[in-house]
Amino acid sequence: MKTIYEELLERGMTRRDFLKMATVLTAALGLEHTMVGKVVAAMESKPRLPVIWLEFQDCAGCSESLTRSHDPYLTKLLFNDISVDYHETLFAAAGKQAEENKEKIMKEYAGKYVLVVEGSIPTKDGGVYCTVSGKTAIQQLKEAAENALAVVAIGTCGSFGGLPHAYPDPTGAVGAGSIIKDKPVVNVPGCPPMPEVITNTIAHVAILGELPELDYLGRPKAFYGNTIHDRCPRRPFYEQGKFAESWDDEGAKKGWCLYKLGCKGPTTYNACAVIKWNEGVSFPIQSNHPCIGCSEPNFWDNNHVYDPVAFPPGLGDAAGMNKAGAAFLAGGALAIGSALLASQQKKKAAKGGEKEG
């Protein structure tokens, strides 16, 4: 089987271009410059790993995100020249032709392709809520994953069920990792994930042929190792207790911490604060909007977007308050009963003597 290098030479690339590209890739993979050799070696020795990109219950936002990468060269490289052989949204081919194409790759590269999953998988009612060419998403996924080297779940939907999983979760949506148990699943959550994070992770698996280091939720540590809060430019204000109290107050104008306006930065592991969006222009907090925690499981249900992260969901609701009052009074009622019993007891004890209490 041909190595990546060989394939690239076949397409007319020179050795000089190849080395230049390897340098760019190394940087994009977040590796030290000294690692260029490793990348070159990998591309020279390892065969090309094709990528199959499936979409289930999704909005294609993650794919959209990808097209806004600030390194289009890399994206182009990855998709056109290196890897992606099947992508439902980006490819011109459709219907039967596309399906056949996919099956061909799966057969040809059995055990050697990377499966990317965008969107959640419905599990309720036999999974009927999402079918592709007559097969449920579960079937599609299981078939595609069977001979895959690894699975990369893109977006919070693909990783954890995402928005479709939010209450009341009519379709029983779950992430790829809940279906595929016998393969390594790399999660790249975010709603959407950062384009650089998507390309990097896929490139890591497809080019180096190995999984990046993952955290406890299966996310690459390189991007999800710190919280937004850890890297937030407003962090000094948090430490000083300087908070914007409303959207247009003095604090908001001065760029103070958005914690009190609902920032989920402290519980959100993602790279936005470092890489930033739209070619490094900005990220929500920099643009005066709190982080909504989109890369965390269940972020939609955790609590209100504009409630501080520490709020347990439903805190202070009228219904909750009524329940609280009821609990207090129920305790009180029980106590009055007990006190009556106690006074009987006292009367009994005082029989023959006079009462004192």
Place this chain on the structure above:
Amino acid sequence: MSPATVMEDKAVKQFIKTVGGEIAAQLEACMRCGVCAEACQFYLTTGNPEYAPVWKMELLRRAYVQNFTVIGKVKTMLGLEKPISKEDIAHWTELDFHACTVCRRCSLACPMGIDVGGLISKVRAGLTAAGSTPPDLLHMKDKQLEVGSPNGATEADWIAWYDWAERERGIEIPRDVKGAETLVVFTMLELGSFRENLVYVARILNAAGVKWTVSPRARDAFNMGKVIGDKKLEKLFAERIINVAKELGVKQVLITECGHGYAALREDMPNIYGGPLPFEIIHITEMMNRLFKQGRIKLRKGVFDNGHRITFHDSCKIQRTGGLFDEPRELLQYLAPNSFVEMNPNREMTICCGGGGGVRAIKDAYDLRMGAFRLKVEQVEKAQADTVVMTCSNCRLQFMDGFKHYQLQKEAVGLVEMVAKALID
């Protein structure tokens, strides 16, 4: 049921009937921090942790927790809470009667505001209900019940004291005078040891023109019912005075130098009756101060400025829980402006003499109370005083015992004596 069970049962019953919101709140508030121990003379002078006030009220806490709280009942079932046993009752009888004067210094020390001393007297009541009162105190109680005074002094003895005053000191002691303003009640402690007080009080009242009387029927303010924690007896003994006072139609009952007799009448009786008494209960200390301020008695200023240093001992029932802090001091400042000095701590944080609450009457507690008195000796010596003035005869007797025990050449005198001696007739 074995007799032993009956005994604990009686104690527990007494505890149960005594518990109300007030006691429950205090027991629940106690964090068992042991800060109260540092207030207690018996703990301070022995270092025995069992003498910590909080530990002395442990039985009441146990009875409360086991009978009034869900958690306590569960804990008792699990064996984490031990029911009160016969041994416990014997043990706490020693702790609460021998090693506590119910001085309530601990009550003021407790950061949670718990009236520890007050609760200890509830424990005493439970122990008494269980029939476990120190025999010395029981004997005194019986005597008070039978002949009228705990030391066995009979009506005839008292009349003999009145007669002595008239005969030897030539001062009339009016008896059972209907329409008198003031019924004066002494105690056997006072007249048994400081008989002159009869004369002093008479002279002061006469000088002020007070229409007063004593009554051989209402002669002794001492109240063994209060000491041992028997409400029924306390009422019985107090009523001996109250009934006569009502019959004579007096406006006030004057208690002379006795602390707990004063407290029994002033604090306890209105609560036992559930309403105020129809006359004022006044202590001689307040009376003297009042008469002096009204100009009804004239005193020689500075008469006790004679080179001796004089200090004042605050008694537990009259000062700490009676509130009469300034009354004696104003008099002393007038009588001895240059030689009057304060001991420290004083006023509401005064250290008890160590002899109150019946402790002085318990022979086996001698060592304990003399040990406790060491604190008082230290205070007096620090103040470099030669004379200690006080307004309670029980304290005074304890001071005299104590000075003798520690072989100190110091004097314990009553304020009445000083005022009487300073009178300008």
Place this chain on the structure above:
Amino acid sequence: MNLDWYYMARGPLFKFAVLFFLFGMGYRLFMLLFLGWKKDYAPARGSAIVGIVKAFWHHAWPPEGLREVYKGRLLAVLSGDIFHLAAFTVILFQPAHVKIWGKILGFEWGSLPMPIVDIAAGIALISLIVMAIDHLASPVRHLTSTTMSWLNLFFVFLPLLTGWMTYHHLWLPYQTLLTFHMLAVEWILIWMPLSKMSHFLYFFVSNVIHGVKFGKMGTL
């Protein structure tokens, strides 16, 4: 870690703990109110109101005579006082806590800078350790301490420790720490009505009783 615990701790368990706490404290409060109260008929020498004010004030800022007494148990008194000050600084002024109180009560107050809250938490933790030492060192405290008092210390220690760890992102992912913190807080809410930790309620009642009693006597 499984995030299920995180959701449990923030959702159903938290609700349960709060309701249990309110139920238990409701029980305690009403039990106290209905257990029977005596009126005091003794003639007053001083004022009950002055007594109440002085009771709280004296126990917060002891006058000279009382200070003498407290000196004997300086460790216990200081660790107790300092612990409460520090712990309430954290409970009431940590920014996240402020928001939570605000949501529950409907109004808010300013929060303190995190470094100050951080120091307060450290002080609270240390004073709890001092209290534990005191449990062993003081003969009286040793006599009166029970399994329950040790548990109390431990259970108060936990939320402070986990909260402090959460703030510093120590060793474990933030969610894990927050979960531990929430669980510790929830356990305290449940434990409070069952144990001496409900003393916060009785502290006020007891000191009012104290103030009324000794105020009327003229002691205070």
